[in-house]
Amino acid sequence: MTPTKSKTLECDLMVIGGGIAGITAAVEAAEMGRSVMLVEKEHYLGGQVARMHRYFPKLCPPLCGMEINFRRIKNNTLITALTGAAPAKIASAGSGYQVEVMVEPRFVTEACTACGDCEKVCTVEAPDAFNMGLTRAKAIRLPYEMAYPYRYYVDKSAVQHPSLQAAAKICPAQAIDLSMQPLLTTVKTKAVVWAAGWQSYDAAKLPELGFDVLLNVVTNLQFERIAANAILANNKIVRPSDGAPLASVAFVQCAGSRDDNHLPYCSAVCCMASLKQSRYIREQYPDAEIHIFFIDARTPGRWEDFYVNVQDDPKTIVHRGKVGKIEAADNSNLTIIAENTLTGNLERVTVGMAILAVGMEPVRGAKELGLPLAFDKYGFAYRNGAANVMPAGVAAGPKDVAASVQEATGSVALALSAIGRSI
Amino acid sequence: MSDVKLLKPDSDFQRRLRSAGGDSLNKCYQCATCAAVCNLSPEAKPFPRKEMLAAGWGLKDDLMTDPDVWLCYQCNDCSVRCPRGAKPGEVMAAVRSYAFEHFAVPSFMGRALNNPAALPLLFLIPILVIGALLFIHTGFDFSPLHAGDVEYRLFIPHGYIEMLFISGNVFIFALAALGLLKYYNGMQRAWGSGQIGFIRAVYETILEIITHNRFEKCDTNRYRKLAHFLIFFGFMGAMATAGLALIAMVVFHYGPPIEMSHPIKWLGNASGIAMVVGLTIVIVQRGGNAERAGKPNYSHWLFIWMTLSVAATGLLTQIMRLINEPVLAYPMYFVHLVAVFFLLWYAPYSQLGHMFYRTIALVYARSIDRQPRALKAA
Numbered sequence: 001m002t003p004t005k006s007k008t009l010e011c012d013l014m015v016i017g018g019g020i021a022g023i024t025a026a027v028e029a030a031e032m033g034r035s036v037m038l039v040e041k042e043h044y045l046g047g048q049v050a051r052m053h054r055y056f057p058k059l060c061p062p063l064c065g066m067e068i069n070f071r072r073i074k075n076n077t078l079i080t081a082l083t084g085a086a087p088a089k090i091a092s093a094g095s096g097y098q099v100e101v102m103v104e105p106r107f108v109t110e111a112c113t114a115c116g117d118c119e120k121v122c123t124v125e126a127p128d129a130f131n132m133g134l135t136r137a138k139a140i141r142l143p144y145e146m147a148y149p150y151r152y153y154v155d156k157s158a159v160q161h162p163s164l165q166a167a168a169k170i171c172p173a174q175a176i177d178l179s180m181q182p183l184l185t186t187v188k189t190k191a192v193v194w195a196a197g198w199q200s201y202d203a204a205k206l207p208e209l210g211f212d213v214l215l216n217v218v219t220n221l222q223f224e225r226i227a228a229n230a231i232l233a234n235n236k237i238v239r240p241s242d243g244a245p246l247a248s249v250a251f252v253q254c255a256g257s258r259d260d261n262h263l264p265y266c267s268a269v270c271c272m273a274s275l276k277q278s279r280y281i282r283e284q285y286p287d288a289e290i291h292i293f294f295i296d297a298r299t300p301g302r303w304e305d306f307y308v309n310v311q312d313d314p315k316t317i318v319h320r321g322k323v324g325k326i327e328a329a330d331n332s333n334l335t336i337i338a339e340n341t342l343t344g345n346l347e348r349v350t351v352g353m354a355i356l357a358v359g360m361e362p363v364r365g366a367k368e369l370g371l372p373l374a375f376d377k378y379g380f381a382y383r384n385g386a387a388n389v390m391p392a393g394v395a396a397g398p399k400d401v402a403a404s405v406q407e408a409t410g411s412v413a414l415a416l417s418a419i420g421r422s423i
Numbered sequence: 424m425s426d427v428k429l430l431k432p433d434s435d436f437q438r439r440l441r442s443a444g445g446d447s448l449n450k451c452y453q454c455a456t457c458a459a460v461c462n463l464s465p466e467a468k469p470f471p472r473k474e475m476l477a478a479g480w481g482l483k484d485d486l487m488t489d490p491d492v493w494l495c496y497q498c499n500d501c502s503v504r505c506p507r508g509a510k511p512g513e514v515m516a517a518v519r520s521y522a523f524e525h526f527a528v529p530s531f532m533g534r535a536l537n538n539p540a541a542l543p544l545l546f547l548i549p550i551l552v553i554g555a556l557l558f559i560h561t562g563f564d565f566s567p568l569h570a571g572d573v574e575y576r577l578f579i580p581h582g583y584i585e586m587l588f589i590s591g592n593v594f595i596f597a598l599a600a601l602g603l604l605k606y607y608n609g610m611q612r613a614w615g616s617g618q619i620g621f622i623r624a625v626y627e628t629i630l631e632i633i634t635h636n637r638f639e640k641c642d643t644n645r646y647r648k649l650a651h652f653l654i655f656f657g658f659m660g661a662m663a664t665a666g667l668a669l670i671a672m673v674v675f676h677y678g679p680p681i682e683m684s685h686p687i688k689w690l691g692n693a694s695g696i697a698m699v700v701g702l703t704i705v706i707v708q709r710g711g712n713a714e715r716a717g718k719p720n721y722s723h724w725l726f727i728w729m730t731l732s733v734a735a736t737g738l739l740t741q742i743m744r745l746i747n748e749p750v751l752a753y754p755m756y757f758v759h760l761v762a763v764f765f766l767l768w769y770a771p772y773s774q775l776g777h778m779f780y781r782t783i784a785l786v787y788a789r790s791i792d793r794q795p796r797a798l799k800a801a
Binding site: 208254258259260261262295320321322323324325337338339340341344345346348 | 452453454455456457458459460464465466467468469473504505506507508
């Protein structure tokens with residue numbers, strides 16, 4: 001498919017990445033009276049935070065906070081949010097930049113009312129990326145329950161399927177356009193915020209921990225989806241292999257983190273994430289055994305209190321020692337092998353499910369695009385002279401939601417002050 | 424207060440470990456991945472995490488009374504998985520290298536085998552001793568040797584050689600026994616007396632050594648089982664060949680030389696070839712793939728090359744005799760004798776000493792039922 005070219009657009013600030021940092025940057029800039037182009041590669045805004053079941057500090061569902069932000073975007077005419085879109089080329093233009101943005105076809109137009117009739121007609125399924133490969137969904141679907149924009153999209157891999165033609169015919173809003181082509185848009189911007197975010201470290205690179213082989217070994221991000229989906233459907237959290245209730249669970253900290261063979265750095269959030277997730281289980285299963293294996297619990301500042309509270313739980317057992325291996329104990333249970341350095345003995349703990357606390361890797365690509373940013377040896381971005389190009393969020397280093405929001409606000413303030421000077 | 428322990432860090436010991444290949448030890452952050460991934464480690468107080476801690480603190484007394492130092496076969500599963508590059512496998516090897524010195528009687532011999540500067544002197548001793556035998560027999564007049572066929576008994580009579588090595592070995596093994604006794608007593612003090620009888624433990628250990636079943640449990644360095652198997656049985660075969668040749672000569676007045684078609688010859692040649700093949704595998708792996716196979720320190724390389732020298736010069740000595748080339752044959756035989764002298768007389772102080780210390784540690788570990796799960800299950 002050759003992309004169609006559209007006319008050149010202009011804005012004060014382009015934000016690349018529509019996760020919590022990018023959304024914050026866009027909203028802050030627009031509410032200061034600047035025009036913003038928000039570019040997000042998925043067909044929805046929200047990034048990784050949208051996947052979380054609960055988040056800190058109040059352990060509330062992040063969709064509440066997201067909804068407030070979506071409303072701020074919707075009501076602000078200064079923000080243009082392009083989803084399914086990614087920058088293809090960035091070049092200096094005057095004191096700003098000219099960005100070629102490639103918008104992938106969604107195959108569903110703005111006329112969509114999300115009535116869901118199409119989904120009933122559609123008979124083809126595809127893996128649901130939002131659920132981290134845990135589930136499959138109809139090829140025409142809403143990205144998630146509270147997606148913004150609140151519109152269906154068609155999974156590109158299934159666009160040829162005849163049942164989608166049928167869906168297009170019955171759509172009451174006539175919103176399905178299976179002939180939609182990619183669109184190349186040229187945008188002139190005075191400043192750029194790079195908030196491309198992160199992805200989980202690939203747990204398939206940890207074969208000794210059984211990921212990809214043992215069904216009940218999941219990543220921390222997958223467990224957020226397992227918990228969120230279960231609770232949303234008013235169900236109990238169960239393990240993937242056989243839907244059995246959780247009688248015992250192991251949290252495996254530093255899975256591929258602080259490790260020269262994998263991610264050499266600490267991702268800063270996994271300890272708190274696991275402690276948080278242990279509470280999801282405890283809320284539903286008062287008697288479940290929860291084992292947490294770690295090198296050291298990194299719970300900075302006031303989060304130490306949270307850790308102490310978890311330790312007070314008599315059925316939550318902390319083991320000081322990194323997990324070396326996870327083996328199948330039987331068809332579905334797992335044996336966790338670690339030395340407990342406090343007793344000096346090797347432990348083989350049998351559990352029903354294991355959650356790997358894998359770290360965060362930066363989404364790359366800024367260097368290839370030619371953005372004037374510098375990168376540390378792990379690929380995290382930092383400022384490099386150009387005051388009107390700022391990194392924010394986890395693209396700039398591992399951090400939690402609160403720190404991402406703070407950093408996005410600060411980045412926007414600096415970028416906008418740079419624009420102010422150049423005008 | 425009875426369980427309060429006084430720590431006696433020894434900074435010199437620490438320095439020695441670093442220079443013997445353990446220079447990565449301070450990178451350890453005690454995550455215990457090593458102990459969890461080791462297939463040879465027992466479940467109670469597994470190694471090598473606790474040894475990494477002891478090495479980091481310079482706790483020499485702990486490590487020199489620790490059977491686990493020798494229960495480690497340096498599979499390097501730990502080093503490969505270590506998240507910090509602290510290489511526990513290399514540190515354990517460094518501790519073992521130090522042990523030869525620590526238990527050496529006389530102690531200067533232990534230092535000499537770990538010190539490259541002492542190497543010329545270590546070669547000079549066998550050259551002088553064998554040279555003296557040569558002088559006694561020939562008066563350094565080699566002209567009769569060039570007249571007829573190559574016959575090594577004309578060079579040095581076999582009786583001289585047998586006397587030298589038998590008396591030497593008895594003496595050296597007696598000295599080695601003093602070091603072993605010290606180690607065994609130390610282990611008993613630190614880890615308690617055995618529950619299983621000594622004789623039974625020895626018997627089981629010998630069976631284990633013959634089958635090489637501990638080597639099988641390694642994940643990273645599987646090659647090692649085959650390599651050690653070839654070298655071990657090659658070495659044993661070569662010793663047996665020497666013994667059988669002695670019996671043939673003294674009792675049956677047969678040889679030397681022994682006919683090429685005789686079973687003793689087959690054994691000797693098969694043993695020599697097995698050693699050369701096994702050692703070549705070791706050199707290729709340890710030299711070319713040191714990150715995974717383990718980086719040898721000075722004393723490792725010395726041992727590897729001296730063992731190869733013994734096997735290679737032994738085979739060459741025979742070949743030179745068969746092609747009947749006295750100018751090459753006699754010097755080769757001399758070199759072979761020097762190499763054998765070096766290997767056997769310095770055995771307790773060199774890496775060959777592992778056959779003493781590892782065996783006694785395996786016996787002790789069996790006597791206190793300190794076995795890895797992988798071997799217990801088998």
